[in-house]
Amino acid sequence: QITLKESGPTLVKPTQTLTLTCNFSGFSLSTSAVGVGWIRQPPGKALEWLALIYWDDDKRYSPSLESRLTITKDTSKNQVVLTLTNMDPVDTGTYYCVHINMWVGSPDVWGRGTAVTVSS
């Protein structure tokens, strides 16, 4: 059974850097055709893709946020880390970690999400 769990601060100040960790089980990120991604949802708004990383360390970023985002993986720890620099109140929302099976194409398993508020 694949599970993912997001963790990180619930409150960050403007201009700070957000670091979120996704701990997962039930699969290995060294297995071919597997990826892990991050999606967020601001309150009352639509879901938004942020970044994803594949088993071969191929990384993809949202063009609008690319300059602020970094995604990395630690295969030995079954972890993926997302950093988002220069946080702003508009970055407030729920951040989800997702599993991607390239045979499915789209995320097939999601974490429950972690809420982040940006406020001074």
Place this chain on the structure above:
Amino acid sequence: EIVMTQSPATLSVSPGERATLSCRASQSVSTNLAWYQLRPGQAPRLLIYGASTRAADIPARFSGSGSGTEFTLTISSLQSEDFAVYYCQHYNHWPMWTFGQGTKVDIK
């Protein structure tokens, strides 16, 4: 960027009735289209991928259809646990995977 437009924004349906949700892409995404269900306090759930393939453990009352720019999610007989928000998402090519604005299915 491909814009995904869902309609209606809210759909009021009685339990046992059929619900039909629409999703339109601003340009063709072939069949690279997924549907998700979001319920408060729960992890989002993949319902349909490839426009019409049910994901694992998804009940047969959920079905998807369409290709190109027009897609439909049908719930044949709404159960209480189906009242939720539904999102379509294209994955035609990265980095521009995008979601629709969502359709809320509530109890009539």
